[in-house]
Amino acid sequence: MSTIRIEDLQKVYGKVHALDGLTLNVEPGAIFGFLGPNGAGKSTTMRILTGLAHATAGRAWVGDFEVGDRKGESHKRIAHLIGYLPEEPALYPWMTSSELLDYIGCLFELPTTDRHQRTQELLALTGLEGVSKRRIGGFSRGMRQRLGLAQALVNRPQILFLDEPVSALDPIGRREILEMISSLRGKCTVFMSTHILADVERVCDTVGIINHGHMVVTAQKDELLKRYTIPVVELECESGQEKEFSEWCKILQSNGGIQTVTVEGLVARVVVDDLESARSWLLKQAAQSGLGILRFQVVTPTLEDVFLRLVGSDGRLQ
Amino acid sequence: MIFLASLRKELMEHWRTSRFMVLAIVLTLFGLISPLLAKYIPEILKAVPGGEQFAGLVPTPTMTDAISQYIKNIGQFGILLALLLSMGAVVNEKEKGTAALVLVKPLPRGFFIFSKFLSLVIIFFISLLLAGMGGYYYTALIFSPPDLSAWIGLNLLMWLVMLVYVAITLLFSTLMKSQAAAIGLAFASLLILAAIGAAPSFAKLLPNQLINWGASLLSPTPVSAWPALWVSLAIIFICLFTACLALNRQEF
Numbered sequence: 001m002s003t004i005r006i007e008d009l010q011k012v013y014g015k016v017h018a019l020d021g022l023t024l025n026v027e028p029g030a031i032f033g034f035l036g037p038n039g040a041g042k043s044t045t046m047r048i049l050t051g052l053a054h055a056t057a058g059r060a061w062v063g064d065f066e067v068g069d070r071k072g073e074s075h076k077r078i079a080h081l082i083g084y085l086p087e088e089p090a091l092y093p094w095m096t097s098s099e100l101l102d103y104i105g106c107l108f109e110l111p112t113t114d115r116h117q118r119t120q121e122l123l124a125l126t127g128l129e130g131v132s133k134r135r136i137g138g139f140s141r142g143m144r145q146r147l148g149l150a151q152a153l154v155n156r157p158q159i160l161f162l163d164e165p166v167s168a169l170d171p172i173g174r175r176e177i178l179e180m181i182s183s184l185r186g187k188c189t190v191f192m193s194t195h196i197l198a199d200v201e202r203v204c205d206t207v208g209i210i211n212h213g214h215m216v217v218t219a220q221k222d223e224l225l226k227r228y229t230i231p232v233v234e235l236e237c238e239s240g241q242e243k244e245f246s247e248w249c250k251i252l253q254s255n256g257g258i259q260t261v262t263v264e265g266l267v268a269r270v271v272v273d274d275l276e277s278a279r280s281w282l283l284k285q286a287a288q289s290g291l292g293i294l295r296f297q298v299v300t301p302t303l304e305d306v307f308l309r310l311v312g313s314d315g316r317l318q
Numbered sequence: 319m320i321f322l323a324s325l326r327k328e329l330m331e332h333w334r335t336s337r338f339m340v341l342a343i344v345l346t347l348f349g350l351i352s353p354l355l356a357k358y359i360p361e362i363l364k365a366v367p368g369g370e371q372f373a374g375l376v377p378t379p380t381m382t383d384a385i386s387q388y389i390k391n392i393g394q395f396g397i398l399l400a401l402l403l404s405m406g407a408v409v410n411e412k413e414k415g416t417a418a419l420v421l422v423k424p425l426p427r428g429f430f431i432f433s434k435f436l437s438l439v440i441i442f443f444i445s446l447l448l449a450g451m452g453g454y455y456y457t458a459l460i461f462s463p464p465d466l467s468a469w470i471g472l473n474l475l476m477w478l479v480m481l482v483y484v485a486i487t488l489l490f491s492t493l494m495k496s497q498a499a500a501i502g503l504a505f506a507s508l509l510i511l512a513a514i515g516a517a518p519s520f521a522k523l524l525p526n527q528l529i530n531w532g533a534s535l536l537s538p539t540p541v542s543a544w545p546a547l548w549v550s551l552a553i554i555f556i557c558l559f560t561a562c563l564a565l566n567r568q569e570f
Contacts, residue, residue, distance in 0.1 A: 047569070047570070050422045051421075051422060052418055052421065052422060052569060052570040053569040053570070054569060076424050076426075079422060079423055079424040080424055082422070084422045086415060086418060086419065088415065089415075089419065090414045090415030090416045090418070090419055091416070091419065092327075092331070092416060094330075094331060094334040094335055095330075095334075099330075103323060103327055104420075104423060106319060106320070106322075106323030106326075107320055107323060107324075107420065107423040107424060107425050108423065108424060109319050109320060109424075151419070
């Protein structure tokens with residue numbers, strides 16, 4: 001059963017269709033990377049799922065509860081299930097970090113002892129123990145982001161929504177937050193929106209790509225990378241053999257099973273018909289050529305390659 | 319527990335951001351200086367060059383003058399502070415994003431509004447209590463002690479008038495997207511109520527009539543204004559109820 005289920009969700013602002021028939025399922029325990037260019041509808045989706053915005057049409061469920069039902073108990077129950085970190089977490093500057101976490105604990109009606117214990121745990125987890133009595137107004141952006149993550153975890157959520165959790169951070173802050181998110185693997189479902197592909201590649205196991213308000217693709221990250229693997233092998237030869245290498249590549253091109261060969265200096269990029277069979281025969285031919293081959297590598301696509309292939313560098317669906 | 323947590327947060331915010339202190343100091347100061355002003359205005363006039371001729375025209379100050387001065391000062395500044403302290407209560411949280419942070423938690427939106435209102439009810443009560451105590455003490459010291467129960471009645475009625483303006487401003491703070499718009503509309507409401515009050519048949523129904531009722535409690539012939547009391551309570555209820563409905567429909 002899916003933890004998050006979205007069916008044909010639509011959100012219209014005037015003439016703008018922020019979400020245009022979005023359909024999506026997120027399995028329990030996944031660290032789901034919700035990818036898309038700016039304005040694709042990531043934050044809108046997240047705001048609808050957390051109850052901060054209303055859908056124009058379509059339905060969505062978080063856990064067993066349908067979102068958008070403010071009259072029933074649904075909203076309250078979803079609130080107990082989830083944690084939410086907005087893109088730029090706004091925190092009360094006059095509070096201290098321990099006061100904020102205690103206040104959030106009160107909103108979840110945690111007993112006093114549990115609240116105090118949880119506050120200490122989360123301050124330790126986010127490395128804010130030393131500044132627990134300092135007012136939030138004096139915090140750096142990174143500290144605010146860490147405290148924002150801590151407040152989202154107060155109720156030990158089953159589902160954690162993170163809206164661009166690291167986009168405003170420096171490399172060190174980004175690494176810290178991503179490590180924290182990674183540490184949640186197996187403890188809860190993480191639904192993380194971002195446009196930074198490297199971050200998704202680092203922590204997510206499932207990826208959904210959204211563009212112009214609808215899903216382009218959803219799959220396990222490894223499966224997605226495999227699905228969009230390009231049948232390319234790169235060969236690099238020793239320096240001083242450029243001429244011989246170039247000649248050999250020309251002969252290679254006449255072989256069956258090879259689409260194109262492009263040579264740039266000492267590196268040849270060979271596009272083959274079938275990667276699995278090419279692995280053995282191409283390596284054999286390279287060995288028999290008498291050339292000093294330094295590198296024989298099957299090119300693995302990055303998530304960025306897949307993203308650009310699906311969405312395009314200008315954000316248009318390909 | 320959730321409501322109490324929200325109320326505690328609001329009271330803590332009033333304290334930490336010095337709003338409570340400013341309100342208490344301003345109202346207490348006016349409470350203290352009102353009898354002093356009533357007493358010493360003739361002396362002040364005498365001290366001003368050329369003012370001696372007017373000093374003779376001012377009758378000898380009495381306790382009634384001290385009470386009038388108190389009502390005028392506390393009434394005007396109390397209402398002004400009600401507008402200023404309530405204008406950003408909701409709209410500021412919406413603008414800054416803190417509303418979104420807490421409204422995804424199991425905090426009912428009605429509690430969000432009511433805790434803000436109740437916190438203002440409390441800080442206005444305490445501030446007016448201090449002002450009332452100061453005003454009573456100095457009036458008793460300089461003139462003679464006013465009737466205590468009538469004095470308490472006067473202050474309670476002025477408190478209720480301030481709460482009407484707190485509720486109106488909270489409503490606009492919920493409906494509007496900026497503090498400026500919220501306070502602009504609250505001032506407009508103040509002016510509209512004043513304009514309606516120019517017609518005697520309507521004036522007896524309006525919140526400001528409660529101040530006249532309070533003042534009359536200290537006179538030999540008190541004149542009650544129950545319709546104004548019910549209208550004031552109705553305005554408070556309608557404003558808060560509408561604010562809750564509006565917030566429930568809003569997106570963050």
